[in-house]
Structure formats: structure tokens, C-alpha cells
Amino acid sequence: xxxxxxxxxxxxxxxxxxxxxxxxxxxxxxxxxxxxxxxxxxxxxxxxxxxxxxxxxxxxxxxxxxx
Amino acid sequence: xxxxxxxxxxxxxxxxxxxxxxxxxxxxxxxxxxxxxxxxxxxxxxxxxxxxxxxxxxxxxxxxxxxxxxxxxxxxxxxxxxxxxxxxxxxxxxxxxxxxxxxxxxxxxxxxxxxxxxxxxxxxxxxxxxxxxxxxxxxxxxxxxxxxxxxxxxxxxxxxxxxxxxxxxxxxxxxxxxxxxxxxxxxxxxxxxxxxxxxxxxxxxxxxxxxxxxxxxxxxxxxxxxxxxxxxxxxxxxxxxxxxxxxxxxxxxxxxxxxxxxxxxxxxxxxxxxxxxxxxxxxxxxxxxxxxxxxxxxxxxxxxxxxxxxxxxxxxxxxxxxxxxxxxxxxxxxxxxxxxxxxxxxxxxxxxxxxxxxxxxxxxxxxxxxxxxxxxxxxxxxxxxxxxxxxxxxxxxxxxxxxxxxxxxxxxxxxxxxxxxxxxxxxxxxxxxxxxxxxxxxxxxxxxxxxxxxxxxxxxxxxxxxxxxxxxxxxxxxxxxxxxxxxxxxxxxxxxxxxxxxxxxxxxxxxxxxxxxxxxxxxxxxxxxxxxxxxxxxxxxxxxxxxxxxxxxxxxxxxxxxxxxxxxxxxxxxxxxxxxxxxxxxxxxxxxxxxxxxxxxxxxxxxxxxxxxxxxxxxxxxxxxxxxxxxxxxxxxxxxxxxxxxxxxxxxxxxxxxxxxxxxxxxxxxxx
Numbered sequence: 001x002x003x004x005x006x007x008x009x010x011x012x013x014x015x016x017x018x019x020x021x022x023x024x025x026x027x028x029x030x031x032x033x034x035x036x037x038x039x040x041x042x043x044x045x046x047x048x049x050x051x052x053x054x055x056x057x058x059x060x061x062x063x064x065x066x067x
Numbered sequence: 068x069x070x071x072x073x074x075x076x077x078x079x080x081x082x083x084x085x086x087x088x089x090x091x092x093x094x095x096x097x098x099x100x101x102x103x104x105x106x107x108x109x110x111x112x113x114x115x116x117x118x119x120x121x122x123x124x125x126x127x128x129x130x131x132x133x134x135x136x137x138x139x140x141x142x143x144x145x146x147x148x149x150x151x152x153x154x155x156x157x158x159x160x161x162x163x164x165x166x167x168x169x170x171x172x173x174x175x176x177x178x179x180x181x182x183x184x185x186x187x188x189x190x191x192x193x194x195x196x197x198x199x200x201x202x203x204x205x206x207x208x209x210x211x212x213x214x215x216x217x218x219x220x221x222x223x224x225x226x227x228x229x230x231x232x233x234x235x236x237x238x239x240x241x242x243x244x245x246x247x248x249x250x251x252x253x254x255x256x257x258x259x260x261x262x263x264x265x266x267x268x269x270x271x272x273x274x275x276x277x278x279x280x281x282x283x284x285x286x287x288x289x290x291x292x293x294x295x296x297x298x299x300x301x302x303x304x305x306x307x308x309x310x311x312x313x314x315x316x317x318x319x320x321x322x323x324x325x326x327x328x329x330x331x332x333x334x335x336x337x338x339x340x341x342x343x344x345x346x347x348x349x350x351x352x353x354x355x356x357x358x359x360x361x362x363x364x365x366x367x368x369x370x371x372x373x374x375x376x377x378x379x380x381x382x383x384x385x386x387x388x389x390x391x392x393x394x395x396x397x398x399x400x401x402x403x404x405x406x407x408x409x410x411x412x413x414x415x416x417x418x419x420x421x422x423x424x425x426x427x428x429x430x431x432x433x434x435x436x437x438x439x440x441x442x443x444x445x446x447x448x449x450x451x452x453x454x455x456x457x458x459x460x461x462x463x464x465x466x467x468x469x470x471x472x473x474x475x476x477x478x479x480x481x482x483x484x485x486x487x488x489x490x491x492x493x494x495x496x497x498x499x500x501x502x503x504x505x506x507x508x509x510x511x512x513x514x515x516x517x518x519x520x521x522x523x524x525x526x527x528x529x530x531x532x533x534x535x536x537x538x539x540x541x542x543x544x545x546x547x548x549x550x551x552x553x554x555x556x557x558x559x560x561x562x563x564x565x566x567x568x569x570x571x572x573x574x575x576x577x578x579x580x581x582x583x584x585x586x587x588x589x590x591x592x593x594x595x596x597x598x599x600x601x602x603x604x605x606x607x608x609x610x611x612x613x614x615x616x617x618x619x620x621x622x623x624x625x626x627x628x629x630x631x632x633x634x635x636x637x638x639x640x641x642x643x644x645x646x647x648x649x650x651x652x653x654x655x656x657x658x659x660x661x662x663x664x665x666x667x668x669x670x671x672x673x674x675x676x677x678x679x680x681x682x683x684x685x686x687x688x689x690x691x692x693x694x695x696x697x698x699x700x701x702x703x704x705x706x707x708x709x710x711x712x713x714x715x716x717x718x719x720x721x722x723x724x725x726x727x728x729x730x731x732x733x734x735x736x737x738x739x
Contacts, residue, residue: 013234033314036314037314037315037317037318041314042313042314042315042414043414047255048313048314049147049251049252049255049256049258049312049313050252050253050255052252052313052314053249053252053253
């Protein structure tokens with residue numbers, strides 16, 4: 001079965017579904033930032049920036065898979 | 068890595084060259100380049116990000132792939148958080164700029180001249196907004212301005228394409244921002260906060276040295292205090308970018324912001340101490356200075372704070388009360404700085420989060436906006452008079468240079484550097500396009516060919532010399548504009564000659580316009596700032612002045628002192644202006660601190676005396692302030708708050724008296 005993607009329409013302009021997913025993933029990452037801070041997420045890794053980027057990519061991939 | 072370089076350098080020295088363990092070519096490269104590895108890493112990251120942005124743009128078949136590469140070059144900041152913060156502001160500004168382009172073109176699509184007039188006005192408005200902001204916010208303001216130049220003016224003959232052009236620019240910018248973010252994250256671009264930590268610790272050390280000098284009654288240089296304030300205030304935009312660095316960034320940002328506000332409060336406490344007659348007892352002075360001998364992050368042992376103050380209280384000196392007040396204020400602020408620095412290091416919430424309000428002169432911002440608007444109008448009128456068909460390109464360049472110049476201290480200096488950078492960029496782009504590439508269409512060849520140009524300019528950008536850094540950045544930007552990579556590359560010599568000529572002509576005309584309508588001179592800037600400081604001192608306890616806590620208001624005043632210190636002039640004038648600014652700063656801060664104490668007495672039986680003292684503070688009458696302080700102390704002999712308030716008032720009286728004595732001795736600079 002083929003996975004169907006819904007396009008976002010802004011004022012008659014069609015936006016690629018990936019843009020929607022990328023923005024939604026960014027919004028989710030921003031929302032869970034306080035949780036990451038509370039759990040001292042950055043302290044668990046030697047390179048926190050790579051770990052945080054991986055969180056973003058994981059959320060983006062999950063969104064694409066399950067929506 | 069740094070250790071390796073040091074080792075290599077040591078090994079490569081003539082005395083030990085023969086026994087070197089490092090291979091000779093490495094030594095030679097390190098010695099010849101003479102640049103730190105961090106600069107090389109920055110330059111290579113920049114090159115990789117440019118290549119990735121071009122690759123993605125070609126793959127997505129974007130209309131303007133060079134916009135993506137330009138975005139990477141403009142976001143080329145040494146640390147990850149700064150690049151991310153700038154990218155965010157760039158996206159927001161592009162949205163504003165595209166909306167303004169659509170509005171301007173929609174209203175005035177029938178007349179090209181009116182579009183140019185509206186654009187000049189919009190440019191002026193954006194430069195005005197940039198004058199009221201700092202850091203990347205100011206950059207975003209000017210970017211909203213010149214985005215209209217890049218979209219509406221470039222499409223002046225085909226207004227129906229404005230929306231499409233704006234959209235493709237937005238897409239290219241998003242691709243560029245994502246490329247540099249990805250590269251910075253994966254290639255471990257450094258964070259800002261470790262370096263900020265070192266800078267803050269160094270400033271703290273210098274403030275303590277200054278405190279010790281004042282306690283030992285050594286002669287201190289006033290301009291050094293202003294310079295210290297300037298350095299503290301200069302960290303403000305960098306601190307704002309900490310928030311984007313990591314999930315703990317917002318807390319670190321709050322801690323660093325509170326630390327710089329506490330620095331300014333500590334500097335004020337030291338200056339207030341300097342206004343008092345020095346304590347005579349050398350042993351007492353010795354004990355005081357020893358408090359500042361510990362390391363900046365070391366907690367005070369067996370409460371030297373209380374110990375020192377108790378000794379002062381017991382002193383038989385008549386000036387003991389204000390001295391106690393100044394000392395306790397100094398030790399309190401020093402302790403606050405220490406706690407904030409610890410919070411910054413551990414990524415915890417600071418004990419008390421201060422705001423760091425920015426002072427920007429509305430008058431200077433208005434004047435800069437009007438002048439920028441006039442400069443653009445002159446340049447565009449000349450281009451319209453020539454009647455050339457492709458003048459939209461140089462006009463966009465003029466807008467870009469006006470915009471970027473408005474965020475620098477000297478717009479005309481920036482245009483001059485741009486004028487020097489453009490022929491360099493033209494030569495490099497010509498060599499690259501027609502000698503190195505010469506008709507090739509393979510992406511890997513483009514990537515390899517770009518390497519020396521981007522890496523070379525990247526090394527200049529990350530270097531210590533600001534003029535060379537600007538030159539490197541502008542050369543690279545113009546190089547990319549003139550070369551304008553596309554898929555497939557056109558290799559059109561005529562287009563190359565035209566775009567080169569127009570870039571030089573546009574910048575040359577702008578420089579001429581800036582000589583005709585010069586930017587606000589440093590002298591005038593300084594006079595206005597002093598006049599504003601004088602005016603605000605008159606309104607110090609008015610309702611509009613109570614938006615901030617005393618410490619926050621002090622920081623805002625320190626921003627103004629820093630701006631006055633930055634506006635260069637003849638030595639004597641400069642010194643007079645800085646002294647006057649510092650004196651206004653001291654008086655306003657002492658009055659605000661006393662007022663904060665008086666406010667606590669508002670509901671007590673001493674309210675009427677407090678109101679009397681406040682009137683004396685507003686009038687800046689040292690005699691009456693002292694009299695009020697004595698009445699307060701006598702009215703409630705056992706009340707700790709009344710005694711503390713009385714001491715604060717006596718201190719304010721001493722500061723105001725010292726300022727009046729200084730004003731009487733020195734000629735003042737006339738405010739216009």
C-alpha cells in the first residue's frame with residue numbers, strides 16, 4: 001500500500017508535505033526542550049548538539065512514518 | 068590539537084629542528100599558515116556548507132541557487148548558536164521583506180519611479196528600526212529593507228513575478244540556513260558559552276583589581292571604567308544567541324545576562340566607594356582588599372562580608388555609615404556575580420534573573436534612517452537618469468551595502484571596504500569562471516574549484532583583524548553574486564562584464580552619495596547622547612523611569628556610557644564627555660538605589676520622612692539629602708531598615724556632591 005501525503009495549501013500555493021513535517025518536527029522539538037533541560041539531556045552526551053539534531057531527525061522520521 | 072601545534076612550533080624552532088618528531092611538511096604548513104586550527108576548521112566548514120547548499124538547490128531546481136550559497140556566507144559565524152540565531156532572524160526578516168515587496172508592488176505597480184521612492188522610504192524605516200536594536204535583530208531589520216531591493220526592484224518591469232521571486236528566495240534561504248546548521252552540528256562547530264565564560268571571568272578579575280585599587284586609594288583612570296563598561300555591554304548580543312545553542316541555552320543566557328547586569332552594579336558600587344573619603348586604617352584596608360584576592364568562583368570563607376562590615380561599623384570614623392553601605396553593596400554585587408557565573412557554568416537558573424535593557428538614541432536612529440533614505444534616493448535618481456535597462460542590479464547592491472553598513476559603527480567606512488572588495492571579487496570571479504572552470508559542467512569540479520576561494524576568505528573572516536574580516540566576507544559575497552552559480556552554468560562573458568561593472572558603479576555611487584549626505588558624525592552622536600543622559604537624570608524618579616529595577620536601569624545607562632566612549636573624538640573632548648557621562652551614571656544609580664530603600668518605608672510611620680527624602684533626591688540637593696538621612700536615623704534608632712536607608716541616602720549625598728565638585732572643575736560639553 002502506498003503512503004499518501006497531504007499537501008499544505010497556503011493562499012492557493014501548494015507546499016511540499018516535507019515542509020509541513022519539517023516545521024511540525026521543529027515545533028515539537030521546541031516544545032520538548034524544557035523536558036530535555038529538566039532531564040539534563042545535554043549532560044548525557046559528549047556532543048550535545050549532535051544528540052539534539054538526532055532527536056529532531058527522529059521526530060521528523062516518526063512524523064513521516066506515522067501520519 | 069592546540070597542544071600539537073604548540074609542540075610542532077617548539078619542535079620546529081631552529082635550536083631543536085633536527086630532533087623534530089613531527090614530519091617536516093606538517094611543520095612547514097603550520098608555520099607558513101600561522102593560523103590556528105579553529106580558523107581552518109571554520110573555513111572548511113564554510114566550504115562544505117556552501118557546497119551542500121548549492122547541491123541541494125541544484126537538485127531541487129531552485130530558481131536562485133546562489134541565494135542559498137549567499138545565505139551560508141552571511142550566516143558564517145564562528146559558533147553554532149550564533150549561526151542558528153542569525154538564521155532564525157534571517158528567515159523572519161525575509162518574510163517581512165517579501166510581504167513589504169508585495170505591498171509596495173501591489174500599490175504602485177503602475178509607476179517605477181514611485182516604487183523607487185517607496186523603497187527609499189522603506190529602507191529609511193528599516194535603518195531607523197536597526198538603530199533601535201542591536202545584534203542580529205538590527206541585522207534582521209536591515210535585511211527586511213534590502214530584501215525589497217532584491218525582489219521588488221529586481222522585478223520592477225515584471226511586477227507579476229514578485230510573489231514567485233519572493234518564494235524562490237525564501238526557499239533558497241531555508242536551504243542555505245539548513246545546510247550551515249547541519250554542517251555546524253555534525254562537524255562540531257564550537258559553542259559560544261565556554262569562551263563567554265572565560266571572557267566574563269576575565270572581566271570579573273579586572274573589576275576586582277579596580278576595587279582593590281580604589282580601596283588602596285590608588286589613582287584610577289576614568290576612561291578605563293568606561294572601557295570596562297563598553298566591554299561588558301558588547302557581550303549583550305552574544306548572550307542573546309546562547310538561547311539557540313542547546314536545550315540548556317535559555318538558562319545559560321539568563322545567567323550570563325544577570326552576570327553582566329551585576330558587573331555594572333558592582334562597578335557602580337566601586338565608584339560610589341571612590342566618592343567617599345578613604346578609610347584611614349591601613350590594616351582595615353588590607354583586610355578589605357584580601358576579600359577580593361580569592362578566585363572568582365571561590366565561595367567567601369567564614370563570611371568575610373559580615374566580618375569586614377562589622378569592623379567598619381565599629382570604626383570611630385564619622386563617615387562609617389555610608390562606607391558600610393558602599394562596602395556591603397560592593398560585596399553583595401560581587402557575590403551575585405559569583406553566583407551567576409556558577410549558574411552559567413552549570414547551566415542552572417540564576418538566583419535572580421535580571422533583564423538587560425538596551426538604550427538606543429531615538430534621535431540618532433531617526434537621523435540615520437533619513438540619511439540612509441536620502442543616500443538611496445540620490446543613487447537611484449542617478450541610475451534612473453542614465454536610462455540604462457539593467458539598473459535594478461546595482462540598485463539592489465546599493466540597498467545591500469546601505470543595509471549592512473547601517474549595522475556597523477561607521478557606514479562610510481563599510482562602503483569604502485566594499486569598494487575595495489568589489490574589484491578583488493571581480494578579478495577572482497573572472498579567474499574562476501573563465502580560467503579555472505572555463506565551461507565545465509560537473510558539480511565535483513565546481514566544488515573543488517570553489518575550495519581555495521571559500522577557504523581563503525573563511526580564513527580572513529575568522530582572523531583577528533576586523534577590517535580584513537570585513538574585506539574577506541564582502542569579497543566572498545560579491546564573488547558569489549558575480550559568479551552566480553546556476554545549473555547549467557552559462558559562462559556568458561557579456562553578463563560577467565555587466566554585473567562586474569554594475570557592482571563597482573553601484574558602490575562607487577553610494578560612496579559619493581555618502582560624501583554628499585554623510586552619516587551622523589561621532590561628535591554629534593556624542594553630544595546627543597550626553598544631552599540625553601542629562602535629560603534622563605532630570606527625570607530619574609519619574610513614573611516613566613520606573614519600568615526597570617535599579618540594577619536594570621543601571622545597565623541601560625551603562626549602554627549609553629559605552630556608546631559615548633565608542634564615539635571617538637579629540638582626546639580632551641572625549642575625556643570630558645566620558646567623565647560627564649560617568650558622573651550622570653553614578654548620580655542616577657545612587658538615587659535609584661536610595662529610592663528603592665525608601666519605597667520599603669512607604670507603609671511605615673516613617674513614610675512622611677521618606678517622601679521628604681525622595682523630594683531631596685529628585686532635586687539632587689546633597690545638603691537636604693543628608694539632613695533627611697539624619698532625621699530618618701534619629702526617628703527610629705533601633706530600626707535596621709531605617710538605618711540602612713539612612714546610610715544609602717548619605718552615600719547618595721556623597722556621590723552627588725562628588726559629581727557637583729567634578730562638574731565645577733571641568734568644562735562641560737554643550738548638548739545641542
